[in-house]
Amino acid sequence: MPSPDPEQPAGEPSSRRGRPPEPICEEAGTAHRTWLEPVRFRLTASGLTLDDLVSRSGYSKTRLSELLRGKGYYSGWEITYSVIRALGIPVDPVRRLWTAAALEAEKDPAWIRSRISDVQPLGSDEQPxxxxxxxxxxxxxxxxxxxxxxxxxxxxxxxxxxxxxxxxxxxxxxxxxxxxxxxxxxxxxxxxxxxxxxxxxxxxxxxxxxxxxxxxxxxxxxxxxxxxxxxxxxxxxxxxxxxxxxxxxxxxxxxxxxxxxxxxxxxxxxxxxxxxxxxxxxxxxxxxxxxxxxxx
Structure with missing residues (x-):
């Protein structure tokens, strides 16, 4: 999985400003919105464009757009992790909220464990x-x-x-x-x-x-x-x-x-x-x- 660009710290806006993400889909559950809304807010506050996020995360614009809208199938942990790392968001709280939302989306606990184990974290977050x-x-x-x-x-x-x-x-x-x-x-x-x-x-x-x-x-x-x-x-x-x-x-x-x-x-x-x-x-x-x- 590509790592965030070390030449541009997460949260430092590019020279371009893209359009804000389209609204969250109505189908997204309450628990899903719990972690998705802060992620969208951080993206908007950072000034990063969706193209910036593509280059930092390694995922296509279509995949990222679907994640940011809560559209289609519930997003796996690997793409979610890549986005929050790119935006400099603490991983541990998002992982817990992502897990709760996966259960809300009726994902099997074995699927949840497998998706999380597929990602090798770069280190633990320091809680303020x-x-x-x-x-x-x-x-x-x-x-x-x-x-x-x-x-x-x-x-x-x-x-x-x-x-x-x-x-x-x-x-x-x-x-x-x-x-x-x-x-x-x-x-x-x-x-x-x-x-x-x-x-x-x-x-x-x-x-x-x-x-x-x-x-x-x-x-x-x-x-x-x-x-x-x-x-x-x-x-x-x-x-x-x-x-x-x-x-x-x-x-x-x-x-x-x-x-x-x-x-x-x-x-x-x-x-x-x-x-x-x-x-x-x-x-x-x-x-x-x-x-x-x-x-x-």
Whole structure:
């Protein structure tokens, strides 16, 4: 497989500017887009043309165009690897995201292992120290938040792992943002809510979380337990009517059991703003529940 041109570092634009890639095909799955969108963004930001990518990767323009659009058969790891190496993109997170998307495309695990083993990596990627620190610090609260909406710990952990891989791929953008923890939190919550079941009005459906709370699990009387679940489901449903930041803080505090001092660091907002949002959320919840009760 041809290696990137050593005379022109990845990310250094050529003197020509080609057209941006055509849009991603509608047939491309959600997991496929997870790694494809950052790759397309990096190509556009680099200023490289498709011809540049042809010379760097060794693959034809047609093959590369199909990969960048997610068109046709799911792209093998060898061509994907050649593109991300040419663009100077970290290999490890893309390989994990590529694998998840291959499973989404119903590729056999043996096919996936074979495609990966066909490529001899040139070395492992060095994870940014700050990214590693953020991952270690936020893994638990991010997973708790995701599990509140997705219910199962396995789904939550998979989504959080993918979120941190995407964050690694977009780390330059994250560190250039006004506040990196806020950038990371917004990435996490957008992916959680995209994967969450929705109510008819588009709100996330948080009601199933009522079945997994510790309080109702300790009630042995079935009638009382069902009554408690019903009350909790109504409360959780009311939470989703709050503005986004107020809802996030309420979920972290009430469903995830996060201590107040830890919340600002998780959502990437100042303690004063979080305190104000939580106070407004409590008032809004009281008003919403009063309005709901009066309509019944």
């Amino acid at each position: 120290v700050a990214h590693l620190g953020l991952t270690q610090a936020m893994w638990q609260p991010y997973t708790a938040y995701a599990q509140a909406f997705l219910q199962t710990e396995r789904r939550a952990q998979q989504l959080v792992a993918q979120t941190f891989d995407i964050l690694w791929l977009t780390w330059n953008e994250a560190t250039l943002s006004p506040h990196t923890p806020r950038y990371a939190w917004q990435l996490l919550r957008s992916r959680v809510h995209a994967a969450t079941a929705k109510r008819p009005d588009g709100r996330p459906d948080l009601r199933p979380a009522a079945f997994s709370t510790a309080s109702q699990a300790q009630i042995w009387d079935l009638a009382k337990r069902l009554a408690q679940i019903d009350l909790l489901a109504q409360f959780f449903d009311t939470i989703t009517r709050l503005p986004a930041d107020q809802m996030d803080i309420t979920v972290l505090r009430n469903l995830c059991g996060v201590a107040p001092p830890a919340v600002p660091g998780i959502v990437g907002l100042s303690p004063a703003i979080v305190h104000s949002l939580e106070r407004h959320a409590r008032g809004a919840l009281r008003q919403l529940r009063t309005n709901t009760d009066s309509q019944e």
